[in-house]
Amino acid sequence: GVGATDKTQSRFHDRSARPPRILITGGLGQLGTECAKLLRKNYGDENVILSDIIKPTDDGLLSGPFIFADILDFKGLQKIVVNNRIDWLIHFSALLSAVGEQNVPLAVRVNIEGLHNVIELAKQYNLRIFVPSTIGAFGPDSPRNPTPNVTVQRPRTIYGVSKVHAELLGEYYHHKFGLDFRCLRFPGVISSDPPGGGTTDYAVAVFHEGLLHKRYECYLEPHTRLPMMYIDDCLSALFQFLNAPCERLHRRVYNVTAMSFTPEELFAEVKKHIPDLQITYNPDSRQNIANTWPQIFDDSEARRDWGWKHEYDFERLVARMIQDVSDNYI
Numbered sequence: 076g077v078g079a080t081d082k083t084q085s086r087f088h089d090r091s092a093r094p095p096r097i098l099i100t101g102g103l104g105q106l107g108t109e110c111a112k113l114l115r116k117n118y119g120d121e122n123v124i125l126s127d128i129i130k131p132t133d134d135g136l137l138s139g140p141f142i143f144a145d146i147l148d149f150k151g152l153q154k155i156v157v158n159n160r161i162d163w164l165i166h167f168s169a170l171l172s173a174v175g176e177q178n179v180p181l182a183v184r185v186n187i188e189g190l191h192n193v194i195e196l197a198k199q200y201n202l203r204i205f206v207p208s209t210i211g212a213f214g215p216d217s218p219r220n221p222t223p224n225v226t227v228q229r230p231r232t233i234y235g236v237s238k239v240h241a242e243l244l245g246e247y248y249h250h251k252f253g254l255d256f257r258c259l260r261f262p263g264v265i266s267s268d269p270p271g272g273g274t275t276d277y278a279v280a281v282f283h284e285g286l287l288h289k290r291y292e293c294y295l296e297p298h299t300r301l302p303m304m305y306i307d308d309c310l311s312a313l314f315q316f317l318n319a320p321c322e323r324l325h326r327r328v329y330n331v332t333a334m335s336f337t338p339e340e341l342f343a344e345v346k347k348h349i350p351d352l353q354i355t356y357n358p359d360s361r362q363n364i365a366n367t368w369p370q371i372f373d374d375s376e377a378r379r380d381w382g383w384k385h386e387y388d389f390e391r392l393v394a395r396m397i398q399d400v401s402d403n404y405i
């Protein structure tokens with residue numbers, strides 16, 4: 076698994092001998108709880124504060140502090156950072172691609188105004204700040220096969236527009252003010268915990284629906300190829316990148332991925348585990364989003380600069396998901 080291996084270099088925060096104190100926003104989304112587990116294992120439970128505006132349903136899943144934090148309330152954020160001596164901020168709050176299109180004004184507030192708050196906060200208190208970006212930060216004018224680290228970005232969703240905005244603002248604050256801004260563009264992230272409102276969600280839903288009901292109706296066409304990765308790889312990329320020394324970083328925004336597949340390819344592999352699985356296709360507006368996104372994501376710069384390497388390939392990912400979903404949800 077993931078975890079700090081080189082203790083002298085990466086176990087602790089480079090500015091002192093103590094571990095960093097970390098605040099995670101949007102902590103109850105697809106990535107937050109698992110991310111907190113990994114960071115707590117490395118830095119201690121009490122040093123990683125998970126936050127959200129929603130109430131956790133099962134506190135048993137949380138091994139350390141959980142607090143209310145509204146990213147639209149700047150003073151509230153200041154108070155949390157000061158009172159808890161925060162060093163690093165991991166900013167997961169966002170409306171994803173499909174749900175963003177359903178409520179653009181809310182997406183503008185959460186994804187753009189929220190980002191303004193956390194980036195100012197990070198500047199004011201000298202925090203290292205991580206913001207995830209996405210394959211959704213590309214659009215119909217971007218090369219799709221492969222999509223390099225630096226290329227045309229003209230996304231057609233509010234989610235994509237807000238992520239390009241975050242990338243550019245973060246790079247700008249880095250150059251202008253020396254802010255330690257770090258950003259990874261993730262592909263579709265696959266975990267047994269359900270995501271909320273993305274275009275790549277089908278690749279999670281098929282495991283839940285398939286194991287429970289032996290059938291799944293897919294909202295994307297069978298040949299829609301998209302980049303994907305398993306959550307453990309996503310979080311180990313995040314961990315490794317957060318701990319990479321500044322000299323290794325030739326840029327502040329990197330593509331990372333593990334594989335690409337189509338619904339048809341995924342379902343064929345899932346059927347090896349669930350032979351009586353019935354698949355139907357009923358494409359909706361999410362197809363139009365997927366049509367403008369990368370098919371093959373070029374993450375060679377991350378691999379070269381700070382040693383990014385995925386562990387889960389396609390077959391391993393499917394086997395692991397069957398296991399995870401059976402253990403936790405069936």
Ligand code: AKB
Nearest residue numbers: 171172209273274275
């Ligand atoms: C989405 O589909 O919106 C997200 C993403 C790829 O950023 N999963």
